[in-house]
Amino acid sequence: MSEILQAFIENERAIRRIFARYCSRAEDVEDLTQETFLKCFAAEMTTDIREPKAFLLRAAKNLALSELKRKANKTTSFIEDSGGPDVLGNDGQVSVEADIDGRRKLVALAKAIASLPAPHRRALLMRKMENLKIRQIAKRLNVSVSTVEKRVAAALVMCASYLRAEGYDLAEFGAAAFAPVQRKPGDAASVIAMTPQTGARSPDGSKRHE
Amino acid sequence: MSKSDNVVPLPEAKDIEAQAAAWVMRFEDGEATAGDLAAFRAWRNASEQHANAFDRMNALWGALDAVEELKDYAAADDNVALIEEQRRAGGIFARRTIFAAAAASLAVAAGAGVVYELTRGAKGETGTFRTAVGEQKTVRLADGSAIELNTDTAVDVRYTHSARMITLLHGEAYFSVAPNKRRPFTVYAGKGAVTAVGTAFSVRLRGALIDVLVAKGRVALSTGARAPAKDAVTPRTAPAKPLIEISKGENAVFEDKIEHLDRIPPAALDRRLSWRDGILEFSGEKLADVVSDVSRYTNTHIEIDGEALRDLPVTGYLKVGQVDAMFEALAVMADVQVDRVSADHVRLSRKEKE
Structure with missing residues (x-):
């Protein structure tokens, strides 16, 4: 921890x-x-x-x-920033609530990560915070790709256990960052991973000018 | 955990989650092979517990993207000041280097783009640029600004000595603006206008709605604007009504007024702008939304048969122009029946249970 x-x-x-x-x-x-x-x-x-x-x-x-x-x-700053007090209407309100909800989820996720053993925490943060690819993490830590895969997978399972132990329903985190998914219970096989076999990205993460 | 007295003991839920997590990782960096896909399908279809565990782990994995925001927290002024203060007070050891290199990822598009010449006239320089369905193009302008045109897009560019006026006629474009305070850069779209000084943002026209996403800096939105006249030297004087200013990571949809305002976490922002890399990236959007997005890049009409299928969340990415890869992935990974009704009409439906 x-x-x-x-x-x-x-x-x-x-x-x-x-x-x-x-x-x-x-x-x-x-x-x-x-x-x-x-x-x-x-x-x-x-x-x-x-x-x-x-x-x-x-x-x-x-x-x-x-x-x-x-x-x-x-x-005062609100009026200056938005060009008038009535501009936002109710939309601004909704956005603030969504923001708070997002903040609470972030807190829960950050605590789950903070609860991990140091090597797992580090690997997961390199992937999710620094946005490094598995291959790049392996290089930096000087371990094999499969070791990193295993470590991050284990970190993911531990995060899930932590969140459950803290009383969270994992389905709450199912909402993607920009398109909330309304997941119905019992809705089996609802996520697919689309991975074109032609390899849309090169392994080092560079995507341009292939 | 299970009350059943099966001869074969059910594996613990944690073991299943561990397997599910391993699959999530396998698909993570796009290195899964055709053999992996087949093995995954067999594993997932082996039990509903497997399928559910994969959904859970995959969703949590996506949700963890939100922690990228911690980078902003770490870099916030008050946090930096606090660290400095504690360092002086002796409460801090050395600065670690692992995360220090984590810079913002949204670099302005590099690459060997052609610099497009505008047509020089008595009243400034002009040019019109278009892309066909499925085509993308980067227009570099002599002032150092660049316009990246997404599929099926047209922009009108008009540069004069006092103004840089762009009209988005239709489609979507990403603007990297070279700073020049004396020559404001304004994008006109429908009734809206988006004004920047030095920044990067995308504008998409969806019918009459203007969808603006800011990747860098700050822009001002206004409504009641009209695109500059054919030979205008300066924008029309009719005062546009200012609406709001939005900055990095913010998304606004507006026409006469703000219809929607949202803050977007960095990872999702990257995803929303992934089209600039020729890639469409999805993280749990409904199939109906994915299809409507993909449809912008193809003349193939994609029909979804069945309400439940429309809500199927989709995670993954595909190259612009590789619509067939999507059909294949849907068929293999999600048991979706893909029928080619005609050369340019495809119907997706739920496969009958095996």
């Missing part, structure tokens, strides 16, 4: 208290608490954090302050 996730679990209540001082809505407190985890987990990937607890609490305080500032500026 990542040290930030460990420290977050141990100090979640303290972090929540920080936001409770600034926000009245329980929902906002919850969202900002989870946002703190996201920020710190992202930081952990570029940096070795020696004192995860201090880092988390500091990030929470910064976030609470910038949230206060944002609230104060909200009305």
Whole structure:
């Protein structure tokens, strides 16, 4: 498990208290608490954090302050940005809700990844965050392609177990990023993987000028 | 987990998920062979548990694309400042290098494109560029901007000393705009106008609706615009009504007003723009939507027989122009019956249960 996730679990209540001082809505407190985890987990990937607890609490305080500032500026900047208060209508509202929903899923997925053993976490993040191909990951880690495949496959299974253990319904994550799939229970064999055998991509991921 | 007293013990659900995950990985980077496809089909059809486990793992794998957004979190100003502050306070070791190289992937199209000459006239330079169904083309302009035309697209280009005016007559195009504040770059499409200073974005005309996706920078959308007249030196003075500004990763659909506004995670953004690489990429869209998208690239009429089949989620990619590969994949992987009604008419239906 990542040290930030460990420290977050141990100090979640303290972090929540920080936001409770600034926000009245329980929902906002919850969202900002989870946002703190996201920020710190992202930081952990570029940096070795020696004192995860201090880092988390500091990030929470910064976030609470910038949230206060944002609230104060909200009305004016909205009008300036959109050219008028009525432009967005209800669509803006829907979009904000979709955004929050997406954020919550991201938190759940990030925690699932953070819970993985370090080698699995690293391989999965190289694939999904850095967008490297399996072949490229194998090269960087100096292991075989099949080792990476196995490691990432194992990471995927562990993420699924983690999410289930946390009470998530995996079907919630079935919605693709830009075209939500309405999956009915019992709807068998609903996903196909279309893989033209002619190989639409070269193995190193370069796609142009074949 | 199972109450049945089968002689052959059912494998644990986790084992099945592990097998499913292995298949997801096998298909991941497009290196599956015809033999793999046959083996996969046999495995998947062996039990409903297999099929369901594959669906679950495949969907979760797709959902994990969202974590690419963590890159934005890591690079956000406040996070960088926080790391710096903690470093000074001694709470941080060294900077790791593994993820440091992870730069934004949407580089402006490189490659050996022809620089198209505009026709020089008394009132500036003009040109009209078109692609046929299934054709794609990159138009490089002398100012350093580039226009990538998707299938069945026409654009009118008009450059004057004070304005760069593009009219998207129909279809879809991706604009990489060379910055020049004194010469705004505006794309007119239907009633809409999209104005940029230095940025990259795509515009698609879907009937009267204008669909704008920003890959870099920021653009301003307005409505009530009219395409510049034939010999206009500057855009029409009739004031267009400004709607909104959208920036990187945002998608807006509008005509008279904003119909839809959305933020798109980086991986999905790449997918939406994958046509620029001559590839159509899908991640769980309904077959009906996939077919309507693919249909833009072919004159073959594709008919879907049956409501349930229309909702079949599709994951994968295919090369522009390789419609037959899609039919083959649907037949092999999803038990879809493919009937060629005539040379340019194909019907998809659910195969009878074996």
